[in-house]
Amino acid sequence: MTQTPHHTDVREFHPRARAAIADPKIRKNFRKAMDGLITKRKDAFEGWDLEALRDLGANIRLRALANLPDLLEQLEKKLSENGVKVHWAIDGDEACRIIRDICVARNAKTVIKGKSMVTEEMELNHYLDDHDIEALESDLGEYIVQLAGETPSHIIMPAIHKNTGEISELMHEKTGTDLSSDVEYLTASARHQLREKFMNADVGVSGVNFAVAETGTLCLVENEGNGRMTTTVPQCHIAVTGIEKVVGKLEDVAPLLALLTRSATGQHITTYFNMISGPRKPEELDGPEEVHLVLVDNGRSSIYQDDELLDTLRCIRCGACMNHCPVYTRVGGHTYGTTYPGPIGKILMPHLIGLDEGRHLPTASSLCGACGEVCPVKIPIPDLLVRLRQESVDGDKLNPAKVRGHGAKRGTLEAMVWKGWSWMHARPGVYRLGTKVASRLRRLQPGNLGGWTRYRTAPKLAARTLHERMKERSQ
């Protein structure tokens, strides 16, 4: 099995963006998919008081974050009472080691996986492969991406960048299926291939959508049934989640679920909503005899320290921000080179990889605000992008930057340009004189303004500024 490729250089954002934009297939695949998702989401919230629902979602997440340490302890206590073993990992490496140790203790050689972004974040497949444990993705999109040796290009629809023809060729080459544009046939082939794997896997690894502290319940959202297979068939189930996914009450799940599936794919609900509260009891005939939960920090407790950055942790991973992002739609998920692409990736990844490596991420936005407008838990994504831009140039003495790698983008020339700009615009007389002179010399205005004039004509200075005209008018 082809494994996930090694870490991509996030700093190479620009060349990847250029390549994606020049690729009509990528442009078409994403545009078509995103247009469809936008329409479906809109339809799914028909008849809802969406603002009130989003307020509720945001408040539930904020309340959970306000109680985060207590809720995590409560979750651990409840799960332990239910027979689930809880593990804590400071970072992805530790989480990988914990999972490997569980596998080794069970003498497990094969792991089947349900969709989990946090395991992508910690590159679990790669790690297990290095330790002679086979990890196979079972979500169809993840399976396709794994066959291709790629990473997901979308957090909900991992293989959205590929069309049917490409997938058919890939499956033909890697698994011997016939070439076909019949999606039913391709899906049935994957079902057949994976059923064998489910039966033979020693361990199932899944993510978690919500972890309920009150009852010690792990909730999973999915359509395919591979998540249920993963958490039911192998004798050992390991759930992995970021520490921020905990909510206080069972009733908190209902509105979050309503928001999640409608925001993500425009579904009223997914086919399966799977709530796991413990391993099988002695009298039960199926289900895993062992259930583990690995709670992963991996930078989250650092984000948690700051009142503004904290909002990043509200995220319920619906992907609506990328579906509505005009930049994501143009460049696709792989351009970002990060586990989480799109707007949420731009505000989350800098914390995970540092602002030195992620320096271009916060700039790759027109700040149009579409992401913040659709976010089901009202994360002020545009404001956080501006905050991270400030962090990446150390641009605010009153509010010193905190994120790892801050200041990495501050260039001497650019800083001088802004200083000069500021000096002129803070001095009205200088500004008036400067703009007046510029308008007089407008015929000398350069026609080449770099990136701007590659696509557009240069803006034309007016013959007289509004200041001058108002001055004359008042005389």
Added chain:
Amino acid sequence: MNSRDIILQRLSERSGGKLHQPECDFSVLERPSSSVTERVEQFQKIIESVHGEVHRCTPESWIPQLSGILSSRGARNLLIPAAHQIGRALRDSGRDDLPELLIYDEPVTSWQAHLFNEVDASITSTRGGIAETGSLILWPTPDEPRLMSLVPPIHIAVLEASGLYTTFHEAMRVQNWKSGMPTNALLISGPSKTADIEQTLAYGVHGPKELIVLVIE
């Protein structure tokens, strides 16, 4: 200190200080009261929109209807609960037009290959349904284990019309879920499906290709 304590300490000693806890207003989830018939109709409309199939039955008619459904699919067998009255009623029906009846009465490990490869259909009870999302509530039991509703290509679920709630929130509240959750609770809202290949819907990717609901009115 171990990782647990380090993480909890970092969170507890947050540099930004204590966080405000906003009030949560759940009233947006409330719905006007509706009749059983209205709920059945809403349930049917929504679940059919995602490829689920609904048959409205009576306590007398459901077995003949089931028989017709199974023979139209050419099902060779049907996995039934041993103790639940659904299973008992089927076994006691004395009908010769039903396929072979199978019972899930030993741990899955002893007959996994058979379950995965040879069972054509299963029938389970439900703990109710949710009209707004077209969902079935299942709490698997030793009598109706988890894989019954997942592995066979056809899953048939029996839903009492009176057990339909309007919303998930209402169902959890009325059934008092928070007082004790089973090892596994499920909402099932249609057959297994995927749109991972160019957003084209395909059914039965890992779970059942068909979900058939017998609503008993």
Added chain:
Amino acid sequence: MADPIKVYPPKPSHVYFYATCLVDMFYPDAGMAGIQLLEREGIRVIFPEDQTCCGQPAYTSGYHDEARAVARAQLDLFPEDWPIVVPSGSCGGMMRKHYPGLFRNTDQETKAAGIATRTWELTDFLLNVCHIKLEDLGEPTNVAMHTSCSARREMGIAEVGPRLIGQLNNVNLIEQVRAEECCGFGGTFAVRHPEISGAMVSEKVDTLTDTGAGTFVTTDCGCLMNIAGFAGKNQKPLSGQHILSFLWERTNPGKEDNS
């Protein structure tokens, strides 16, 4: 967290006119049109001579010290308690939504917060404060519209432009597909990520051209410069105008009266 509900003031006797640097240097006609529309509503328009720029370019680039220095120079321009009207959703959004945060924990905190609550986008002000009634004097025509993202999402005025144009009897507004999608301007974004911005504006020009109107209007000079600049360079049959210039020309018999 949720935006406070907008409470429109009663129609005032005076307003401050905050032109924005782009209007000042590139589109003074749009500024004049806005001023004349306000004056026609019987409002005295005060143009503070010392205004320069709201500070947004530096702010969104992360240079908040520099943005604050420029913004601070604007804070003393509005001593009376009159509304401040801005012919731009973007600059209006900067002053209304971001000044309070920019000056938090500084001596100017109160002043900045006060200015924020007094700031209005000009078309919003004309429609919802002046309750303007437009009499269309022009020939029948079609027009498309692009509402800037900040006008739409920060200022919440997506319906204002269409309603104003709706008052013009001889103008047929044709909606573009994906009307809510960004044109790709985004200030320094257009320069930092020229290819992405170029791809965005190219599609925006296509959807606007596809309306068949031949002309579009917009609330913001940044979008205007971007969209019209792309159409011009690529010889697309599409011309653009600031919505204020359009409204003034349609309703003013003298037309080119720029005082």
